[in-house]
Amino acid sequence: MSAIDPRKIHTRHDLTQQLAQLFRDGGWSIHRLAGKAGLSTATVQAILKDDALPQAKTLSAFVRACGQDPAPWVQARGRVVRSEQQAKQAGPVYLPYRSATFVGRGQALARLTAALPAPGAAGKAAGAGGVVVQAVHGLGGIGKSALVAHWAATHLAEHTLTWWITAETPAGIEQGLADLAVAVMPELAGQPLEALTAQAVRWLAGHTTWLLILDNVTAPAHIQPLLARAPTGRFLITSRLATGWHQITSAVVRLDVLEEDEALGLLTTIVTMARPGASLLGAARLCAELGYLPLAIEQAGAYLHQSGLAPLAYLDLLAGNPAVIYDQAAEGADAERTIARIWRATLDRLSDTPLAGQVLRILSWYASEAIPRTLLEEMGEPVLVQQAIGRLAAYNMITVADDDTLSLHHLVQAVARTPDPGDPHRAEADIQAAQNQAIRLLDDAIPANPKEPADWPQWRILLPHITALAGHLDITDATDVLAHLLNESGLFLRDQGAITRAISHFQRTHAASTQSLGADHPSTLTSRNNLAYAYQTAGDLERAILLFEHNLADRERILGTDHPSTLTSRNNLASAYESAGDLKRAIPLFEH
Known part of the structure; x- marks a missing residue:
């Protein structure tokens, strides 16, 4: 979990999150903490699950009971109060998207603050030297909108207007500007869309220190005319698009997944909301399985909160019904906002x-x-x-x-x-x-000879992908091409001394050959021989001998007793007997 630090508290939401984490980390129950703090259970519940602002005296009692010095917490409460008072003095605000469970993102928030300094701060401020444009891009579901909304909400006092436009299409941009025009000039209500849009652009051009958020821009060209006609103020843009921003701004932030502790904090906050005692068994594993992707974690957390399941149970559902789980939103959530x-x-x-x-x-x-x-x-x-x-x-x-x-x-x-x-x-x-x-592409890319030193670097590049591919497949996916790929990579691993990994590849090779070519095919018999030899190298002579015996019997039956491959199988079995100290059975085979 993120470290508890009251210095990072700037909003009611921040305060509630840190107090909830303090409660969880201490292993408290509602009744036990209420008793120690001298507070009612209703008061403790309100502190933990609402964005209410506790009185300084109540806050002090709560954190003191948790073993914390109340002073920095009371100071944090003061910051929240001052921020809210300043926000009330800000101009028109439209922020339809703001996550109540926002966590972390300290570096990204700091980059936005540096790129969009407060008016009067050192460096370039909006209105002091032209327009300031900042773009945030990343994979869908990475949390771009949540980041921008949180930053805007904590900087309301710096702007004469804070306005959000869903900018996915030119029509959406037009409608957002028309709504802005009515917000700043109510007397224009009822005018045609085109006239309202023009009035909004004129208002932006004539004012400074405003913040316009253009969310989910699909093409930089859609917003270039607006940027050209509004030469002052601030634009904050989100997009899934990584390229094309050089024509608009050099200030670009690529947003990545959450840190491990941030992801765990997000899941915990959602699951335990109104349910402080909810099971978190398997929470860390679930966050890792979801790759610390914010939307996926929110989707899972909402499902767990609704169903009362533990994260471990969700992992089982994900393994058994991935298509359903990837596309399933909790009741009341936006059905279109699932990762799928x-x-x-x-x-x-x-x-x-x-x-x-x-x-x-x-x-x-x-x-x-x-x-x-x-x-x-x-x-x-x-x-x-x-x-x-x-x-x-x-x-x-x-x-x-x-x-x-x-x-x-x-x-x-x-x-x-x-x-x-x-x-x-x-x-x-x-x-x-x-x-x-x-x-097929991997099989075509592997070197011809696993023993050739000049080709070893190429093998090392390809091996992680061969291993990952094999891990995603089951026996019904077997083909002769897959069998060849796994056999060759197994030979390389064996020769490199990675015998445990080699055995895994040879096991899959034998299964793939048996499935795709049949049990009596020469390649299947060769794959069994390679697996037996790998077991012998690893010292597992019991399994090696069983496979060598099976191979010799099959080759005598299929090829005859004098075939070169049969003679090789007989020699291999004799060698295995010898390694096991069973000379009584080894010598007759060597003499044969």
Whole structure:
């Protein structure tokens, strides 16, 4: 959990969160803390679950009972009071989106404050040297809107107007400006939309120290005319789009997932809201499984709060019914704000890029980081492949690193490889095709000889992705191409001394060969021999001997007693007997 620090408290919400964490960390019950603090249980409950502002005396009693010095907490309460008094003096405010469970984001908030300094502060202030534009971009569900809304709410006193516009389309921008015009000039109510929009732009051009938030901008070109006609004030922009901002601003923040303790704090806050004793068993595991993605954690927390389940139970549901869970919102929540639907909307925007969906589905089978871009070269026309990579990166669905490798959030991968008949981007046939192509592309990329030292660096680059791919598949997914890929990687691992990992690959190879080629196929018998040899190398002679005996019997039956492969099997079994100290059985086989 985040460290308790009353110096970080600036709003009622901040105060409530820190007091709730103080309560949880101490392992208190409502009745026990109320008794020690000399407060009623109703008062303690109100402190923990409402954004009410406790009296200084009440606050002091609460934190003193928790073993804290009341002085910094009373000072924090004073800051909240002063901030609220200043906010009352601010101009018109429209902030429809503000999360009551906002946590963390200290560095991102500090970057916004530095880029948008208060009027009169050192550096460039809005209205003192022209317009100030700040853009925040990131993956859908990463928390851009929550960040911007929280920053704006804590800086109301700095602005003559704070106004939020949902800027997904030019029509949305127009409507938002028309609403602004009526808010600052009520006498204009009833005028045509075009006239109101023009009046809003004139008002912005004639005033300073305002803050206009343009949320979920889909194309910088949609807002460029507005920025050009409003040369003073501040614009704060959110977007899933990572590129194109250089034409508008150099002040860009890329928002990433929450820190581990922040994610755990968010889940805990939602689950225990009005239910301080709710079970948090498995909470840390659930946050890790969700990749510390804010929207996914909010979605899970709301479901747990509604159902009364523990996080561990949610993990079981996620494993058994991923398509349903990824797309399920709690009762009363916005059904369109689930991770599955948010990312579906992004892919809808990329529907004019034919390979974008297929690239994402292929990448979903690999490890989430350091995927060689060269792996995708053979999947289609080079120009179309690179276009798809570029557009996915532009919308923050994937990231292109400086070393030309690709990465993506592992929850994006999990959703992309989970079939859903209601999602056109996740049809079962398309996901199966992507899985087969992911296997083939890796198999084509592995070096021909696992023993060649010059090729070892390439093996080390590809191994994490081979291992991840194998971990996502079951026996029904087996193909001869997969069997070859796993066998070759197993040979490399064995020769590198990574015998435990080699055994895992050989086990999967044998299962894949048996499934795809049949139990008597020469490749299946070779895979069994490689597995037996790996067991022998690891010192597990009992399992090695069983497999060697099985192989010799099958080769004598299929190939005859004098076939070279049969002779090799006989020698291998004799060697295993010898290693086990069973010379009585080893010698006759060597003599045969």
